[in-house]
Amino acid sequence: MPSLRWSWVVAGIAALANAAFSQPKAETADGPVSYFKEIRPIFQQNCQGCHQPAKAQGGYIMTEFAELLKAGETGKPGIVPGKPEQSYLLDEIRVKDGQHEMPKNRDALTAKQFALVERWIKEGAKDDTPASAKEKVTVDEDHPHQYLSPPVVTSLAFSPNGKYLAVTGYHEVLLHTADGGKLEARLIGLSEQTRSIAFSPDGLWLAVAGGSPGRFGEIQIWNVEKRKLKVSAPVTFDTLSGVSWSPDGKLVAFGCTDNTVRAVDADTGKQVLQMGTHSDWVLTTTFSQDGLHLVSGGRDMTVKLTDVPTQRFIDNVTSITPGALKGGVMTIDRRPMKEKKMQKVPNDTPGAKPNVYDEIVSAGSDGTPRLYKMHREVKREIGDDSNKLKQFEPMPGRISCAKFNPAGDRFAATSSLDGKGEVSIYTIEPAKKLVCEKVSGPAYAVAWSPDGARIASAGFDGKVWIHDAATGKLVKEFTAVPITGKTAAK
Secondary structure (H helix, E strand, O other), X not given: OOOOOOOHHHHHHHHHHXXXXXXOOOOOOOOOOOHHHHHHHHHHHHOOOOEEOXXXXXXXXXXXXXXXXXXXXXXXXXXXXXXHHHOHHHHHHOOEOOEOOOOOOOOOOOHHHHHHHHHHHHOOOOOOOOHHHHOOOOOEOOEOOOXXXXXXXXXXXXXXXXXXXXXXOEEEEEEEEOOOOOEEEEEEEEEEEEEEEEEOOOOOEEEEEEEEOOOEEEEEEEEOOOOEEEEEEEEOOOOXXXXXXXXXXXXXXXXXXXXXXXXXXXXXXXXXXXXXXXXXXXXXEXXXXXOOEEEEEEOOOOEXXXXXXXXXXXXXXXXXXXXXXXXXXXXXXXXXXXXXXXXXXXXXXXXXXXXXOOEEEEEEOOOOOEEEEOOOOOOOOOOOOOOEEEEOOOOOOEEEEXXXXXXXXXXXXXXXXXXXXXXXXXXXXXXXXXXXXOOXXXXXXXXXXXXXXXXXXXXXXXXXEEEEOOOOOEEEEEEOOOEOOXXXXX
């Protein structure tokens, strides 16, 4: 397995290059139906979330061709080549009187998709996967990935009870003890990239946004203590970013490369929100204190406000004046507020209403963190940036992550430039910056311990740094995952 030191830019290029190849092509009358080009993408988008090694619903796995021919708990083979009438899979995905069994809690396959699968089975259900695509590493609970080099860490999070520190890896989330002393578990799913992670407010669940570039995006929701995958929801044809939980733990939001921000029901994975006003990739999200609003930021250099119940775009939080922001927004986080006072909003703001007062930190490609009010209190004027409360000392390069401490009086941020990185802690009042020591490479992710005494950060070189939040002194450094120098079993 080659080194996993990819960058977001490389991933983006790969996504564009692979998207056309990976998406289902239109059915043609000439030639047999292709499993690899036509059937496999249908299964990826609609079926594999519930039928994979980490979550083999009904005892049936659909991530490997050979498994498709086997029987699940019913004892009936899913696919019998050349015999659609004996293929139990067709019965499950068939729409009868407007009803369907599978995909569960999702829209039924279209009539065209069903006909394509049926025709493929009639033609012998042949596997035309290219030999080069079959030469891959099997990664599952029994065969965890063996790393040749440390993975790039794009996200990490402390559990609310202070027991765990979750770190992103390849095909998995690595669950460490909070002090970094022991790797407790490996949560292995379908997605090659686990780009963003977040614990639910009660700490019982871990949401993961990721996917495989140019093929599918995926939201995973894991039961932390049981190490069980509860939800695997395929979304779009590319990786997802910026996962966040609503305060009541009922919704999970994330950003997509199709320029949308979305949210799903945390219990079922069913989509409940989609807002498409962004003009470029959406990279980061956060909810308001009352959960009625969702804020999103992305490569279009804007931070936008969405009304959750109606899915309506309300306003730009940041200035819309060209040149006001010098680069894409890569991270936002809501400030924990001790007092939930009400904030006034102007009557001429479409869809706006009095709401709990909220503030967010926003940062990105220009390296400058800014503090904003979430809701506009004055009428928008051309050229204004009236929601901005404060601008902080810049960091070198781009800021990939910024997170508030539990008390809301400080935030930590990570940046990278020319092969170097910085991890800094900012106080709000007065505005000061403390640079943490001994950061050995580009830094992409940061998280606060529940007591606010420590921060954990990581990035390009796969090392996790734990710093004292008061002094910036390095307390501990460890590698995210053991390095074996061997590839995983095939």
